[in-house]
Amino acid sequence: MMTIEIRTVGVLGAGQMGSGIAQVAATAGYTVKLADVDLERATKATSKIAAMLGKLVEKGKLTAEAAEATAKRLIPVAGIADFGDCDLVIEAATENVDLKLKLFAACDAAMKPDALLASNTSSISVTKLAAVTKRPGKVLGMHFMNPVPLMRLVEIVKAVQTEPETYTTIKEAAEKMGKTVVTSNDAPGFLVNRILIPMLCEAMFAVQEGVGTPEDIDTGAKLGLNPPMGPLELADLIGLDTVLAIANVLYTDIGDTKYRAPTLLKNLVRAGWVGKKGGRGFYVYDEKGQKVPEGFVGTITLNRPDKLNALNAELVGELHRVLAEIRRDKDLRALIVTGAGDKAFAAGADIAAMSTMTGPEAKAFGELGHAVGAQMETLAIPVIAAVNGFALGGGCEMALACDFIHASTKAKFGQPEVNLGVIPGFGGTNRLARRVGIGRARELCFTGDVIGAEEALRIGLVNGIHAPEELLGKVKEIAAKIATKGPLAVAQAKRVLLRGLDVPLPTANELEVQAFAALFGSEDQREGMAAFLGKRPANFVGR
Ligand SMILES: CCCCCCCCCCCCCC(=O)CC(=O)SCCNC(=O)CCNC(=O)[C@H](O)C(C)(C)COP(=O)(O)OP(=O)(O)OC[C@H]1O[C@@H](n2cnc3c(N)ncnc32)[C@H](O)[C@@H]1OP(=O)(O)O
């Protein structure tokens, strides 16, 4: 029986696997139609693939002409209805049996009768998928490995119904994409995941039972068994939702409790911590997908929400103590300050407590506030204010003592002390003037006006504004990014930027050059430059 010649390939699902499959198929010379839940996602993925091809050109691994020709062969489409002229469709949507059954039926209806239909599923029965189509003989599994452009294997899974010609044609297509093929019959997990997933789950059980930390388990596996990644790093890369889905298929279809998923895995997925693609799993990742060691970012929450986190002696004294502890912590690389509740960062110094103060008492309180501000400014690590609501009076001043501020769109800022017959006593005059300029600082301090987040952004009081529910996540991302940089370098940058504000420019430049030179010879300087030259991420130790 003649089989179809493959010229146009449809890829359904433009996530990490679908994008990789589209890239290798287009590189192999196929015209590729890429679809996801909508055209926007498919277009975004296509642009990402084009950027990836650009990087290969920069690295000399692909010619500019080849990259351009490959990018031209990639066409984002709105959905399955556009697969009518495809000779092969490879489904790479989320690992969910009901979804895949639905997508297979829809693809079958849209595709021409002689076209082939493959699934990149990691575990779901291909026989079951074939059975919902009118072309069961033309269906099979085409299981690529992650990351697709780098991994050489494709596991072809024969459904019970798969015709020999379908297998041969797909094997040739996989080989044209530069892959080596192994063949599996249709059984839960096929060959590779039957072996891999129990191993990943066993590593998770070890964490769950407190046998070892994720870091020790991964290091043990890497150095003791020699795979390029540890099992928990690999689980994060695959996607914990995908690992859970595969584990569930193995457990349900084989029926042996040894395949059950660990509660820890279920909980991480419930929390939305699905691994590298979601920014957090067993490890935390920055937006470039680089691992951020945990424990490097600390958070202080001003916690008196019933009084809008107003600063009383107890709260400020506690802050003083905690900051002193943080100064001694050699592991922290960034600190976030935020307010409890959804209404305030801090609505100022406690007015009830201040109302009975004498001049000398007020002086002592002001000095305590300034001591806290100086503690934050002179910490070696950056301090970021996540302003989630009112930041008035002492609250605004506390945010100003942080290195920079991000705010929720609901945040409000002001120095309303003149309404109480006093002036800011915690740095609100001078730090505000340095942040937004003397004219704006004067106006805010003289009028007591309260401004919204947009205006605060416009005048440079805050660096960014975010939806309230996204604020802390965004600030954590920034802090996590800082935590991946050289801690000594960040500390020197913070020191020079602060001290340089108060001295003439030539002196500030001298400070800079001294700090620049002082970093040479540090382990971090050697590591940072060696990592760049070795084309690998740097692993800074803060020495
Ligand atoms: C003991 C002294 C402190 C020692 C620490 C040292 C710190 C550093 C010393 C430096 C001294 C100088 C600091 C400084 O620059 C001076 C100031 O900060 S003066 C204060 C400036 N802030 C304000 O004027 C804001 C006052 N608050 C408001 O205007 C409103 O609360 C606000 C518009 C923010 C919100 O209004 P609304 O939504 O209607 O909420 P409520 O008003 O009902 O507030 C709920 C609850 O919280 C209490 N509260 C709010 N702000 C303060 C405050 N600053 N002090 C004390 N209590 C506050 C409010 O009274 C309500 O409490 P209930 O018990 O429910 O009535």
Ligand SMILES: NC(=O)C1=CN([C@@H]2O[C@H](COP(=O)(O)OP(=O)(O)OC[C@H]3O[C@@H](n4cnc5c(N)ncnc54)[C@H](O)[C@@H]3O)[C@@H](O)[C@H]2O)C=CC1
């Ligand atoms: N992540 C991995 O390491 C590997 C995953 N696989 C398999 O590849 C498939 C995809 O996995 P990933 O790319 O990792 O997941 P992913 O979460 O990165 O991508 C899934 C994509 O499917 C899309 N999608 C969901 N519903 C859809 C619908 N109705 N129509 C069109 N698109 C839809 C999503 O929008 C998303 O872009 C799964 O079957 C998985 O088991 C196979 C090998 C390795």
